[in-house]
Amino acid sequence: MVNAGPVPPASPANGFSLLIAALLAGDHAAALAETRQLRALGVPPEQIVTAGLEVAMGRLDEKCTVEQFNLLEIMLVGRAVSVVVHELYPEGIQPEKGRATFVIATLEGDVHDLGKNIVRTVLLGKGFRVVDLGRDCPVDALAAAAEREQARAVLVSGLISTVVPQVRRVRAALRARGLDHVAVVAGGAALKQLAPADLDVDYVAETAFDGARYLENLLAAEEAAA
Amino acid sequence: MNGLERILAAVRFQPTDRVPFVPQLFGYAAIAAGFRLADYLHDGQLLAECQLRSRETLGSDAVFAFTDFSIEAEALGARLEYYDAQYPDIVVPVLQPQEDAGRLAPPDPASAGRLPQVLHAVGLMRAAVGESCCVAGAITGPMTLATQLYGTETALFIAVDDPERFERALDLATATALSFGAAQLAAGAHAMVVFDPAASPAVAPADFFRTRLQPRLARLVAGLRAAGAQIVWLNVAGPTAPILSLYAEIGVDIATFDYYVDAAAAQRLLPRTCLAGNLKSLDFLLPEAAPRIGAQASALIQAFSTRGGFILSSGCEIPPESAAAAVSALAHAAGAKAGTCRS
Numbered sequence A: 001m002v003n004a005g006p007v008p009p010a011s012p013a014n015g016f017s018l019l020i021a022a023l024l025a026g027d028h029a030a031a032l033a034e035t036r037q038l039r040a041l042g043v044p045p046e047q048i049v050t051a052g053l054e055v056a057m058g059r060l061d062e063k064c065t066v067e068q069f070n071l072l073e074i075m076l077v078g079r080a081v082s083v084v085v086h087e088l089y090p091e092g093i094q095p096e097k098g099r100a101t102f103v104i105a106t107l108e109g110d111v112h113d114l115g116k117n118i119v120r121t122v123l124l125g126k127g128f129r130v131v132d133l134g135r136d137c138p139v140d141a142l143a144a145a146a147e148r149e150q151a152r153a154v155l156v157s158g159l160i161s162t163v164v165p166q167v168r169r170v171r172a173a174l175r176a177r178g179l180d181h182v183a184v185v186a187g188g189a190a191l192k193q194l195a196p197a198d199l200d201v202d203y204v205a206e207t208a209f210d211g212a213r214y215l216e217n218l219l220a221a222e223e224a225a226a
Numbered sequence B: 001m002n003g004l005e006r007i008l009a010a011v012r013f014q015p016t017d018r019v020p021f022v023p024q025l026f027g028y029a030a031i032a033a034g035f036r037l038a039d040y041l042h043d044g045q046l047l048a049e050c051q052l053r054s055r056e057t058l059g060s061d062a063v064f065a066f067t068d069f070s071i072e073a074e075a076l077g078a079r080l081e082y083y084d085a086q087y088p089d090i091v092v093p094v095l096q097p098q099e100d101a102g103r104l105a106p107p108d109p110a111s112a113g114r115l116p117q118v119l120h121a122v123g124l125m126r127a128a129v130g131e132s133c134c135v136a137g138a139i140t141g142p143m144t145l146a147t148q149l150y151g152t153e154t155a156l157f158i159a160v161d162d163p164e165r166f167e168r169a170l171d172l173a174t175a176t177a178l179s180f181g182a183a184q185l186a187a188g189a190h191a192m193v194v195f196d197p198a199a200s201p202a203v204a205p206a207d208f209f210r211t212r213l214q215p216r217l218a219r220l221v222a223g224l225r226a227a228g229a230q231i232v233w234l235n236v237a238g239p240t241a242p243i244l245s246l247y248a249e250i251g252v253d254i255a256t257f258d259y260y261v262d263a264a265a266a267q268r269l270l271p272r273t274c275l276a277g278n279l280k281s282l283d284f285l286l287p288e289a290a291p292r293i294g295a296q297a298s299a300l301i302q303a304f305s306t307r308g309g310f311i312l313s314s315g316c317e318i319p320p321e322s323a324a325a326a327v328s329a330l331a332h333a334a335g336a337k338a339g340t341c342r343s
């Protein structure tokens, strides 16, 4: 059979740089092709995440300052990351393979989800398992999912003011299930105007990357303590 | 000075007796008067009454015939879901991902969806206030309406994958805005507010704004002026520092700046354009924020005292469920007196 795909990379190292370049260019077709090449060379999915996706996410993070923020670019990278993750884990990332599990949602009455989707992709790109409950999600469904999925944190994205009272109920809903250890992180254009104390959450993120850093630091501190 | 004179003076950088005070109060006017938002958004008379009452209570300088960002999309065929205390959202968009906006024509403001209710509200408010206070009409800007046609995420992917098709969506949106705006001006609006939240760099990168949106906004502003607008106000929330300087070429009279951009930066970016802003809208939810809002408002007034060309406002909508004490704190800082804007 004639191979019509791109010229095979000489080595996995070369393949990784091509994958990272394709991801950052938002070229999902090329990213998928490079991922398949790496798999054909025997590179395991976990390594493609850590040496490919995570590196690309790190570069994107460096580029995305408040002045340089470009939603279209991030959405295209996000689409490429999703395609790669789907190729690597067609059944979804299993709990023991991911670094930790987070559940994420926008709450009842809020249909904004562009920001939430970016947070999901950034965390997926960093190798975490993310359970996305979508938008318009009741607080109780969020807490139930945190229990079911053994989540380390619940992440809420809020763009309209009417969800503020619901965000304030998240902690109590978790406590009612004995989930006092689960961290609550908020973000999104509306919620980030308020302080953690106003919302009864552990952290209010300015950007998706800022939130991801908070979560990574939280896990690193736990690992160091263990 | 009355409200309209005050705003016109600020637009011309002329002195005013007190700072013009135009809080972005829309659905708040209904909730504060004890009405359901869904009713307010369907009934032009109720909208007019609530706006007039809110202005009477606070002494603000304008009333708004603004309903919600989905009204034009609904008139074009989208299906909406309504709520008691929050704005509607689109449950079925106008176009499927593969469809082309070229097949659509702007809706008729006299008959499509709720558009006639807005014209009714404008007429009632203008009859009530005459020339004593500014009657502001409202239209959804090109980027926001274009993205609403498909749903935002789908639309943004189309903008990248099939730019020409997205341009046709932008053109339909621009034509819709102009026709609805002209109808509101004919019904008696003094000013036209172009709300284009999706044009914010939070969504559309600055070079996208410059190449795709700026020319259409300039055309829209010129068209509104030709249709009789005394004042055109471009209202985009969020981190707008990368695009604010372009508003001067677009030709707007008033530019909103949100809390992301401080007063000094806004003045630098738009030295000859009247600026409206920039209190944090979510602060108004907290009754305990009243003193802070008062202090920030005073600082803003101070920051513009030598330059002029300023309207005290919030950087985005003051949410419908805001605390009355927080809203009053703003009126107080402006030195606005209740019940001062009758014809």
Ligand code: B12
Pocket: A071, A109, A110, A111, A112, A113, A114, A115, A116, A118, A119, A155, A156, A157, A158, A159, A160, A161, A162, A185, A186, A187, A188, A189, A190, A192, A205, A206, A207, A208, A209, A210, A211, A212, B067, B068, B069, B070, B087, B088, B089, B090, B148, B151, B152, B153, B197, B198, B199, B200, B202, B203, B236, B237, B238, B281, B282, B316, B317, B319
């Ligand atoms: C796009 C948009 C929409 C789209 C949403 C499409 C979608 N699928 O998401 C549509 C058209 C559907 C929409 C509808 C409405 N919208 Co809207 N919308 C916007 C807009 C233009 C951009 C928001 C956005 O997506 N930004 C881009 C994303 C990437 O930014 P972001 O969410 O902040 O996310 C970043 C960070 O905050 C962070 N992040 C986000 N969430 C989280 C969570 C965690 C845990 C972490 C760590 C980080 C994080 O990650 C991202 C990258 O860094 C804003 C205006 C603006 N300029 O911001 C208005 C805005 C949010 N909308 C508003 C309103 C009022 C509405 C409507 C009520 C309009 C109406 N009908 O009249 C409806 C609401 C419907 C509902 N019930 O929810 C208001 C909210 C006002 C308020 N104070 O409550 C705004 C501010 C517009 C305005 N008034 O100027 N909207």
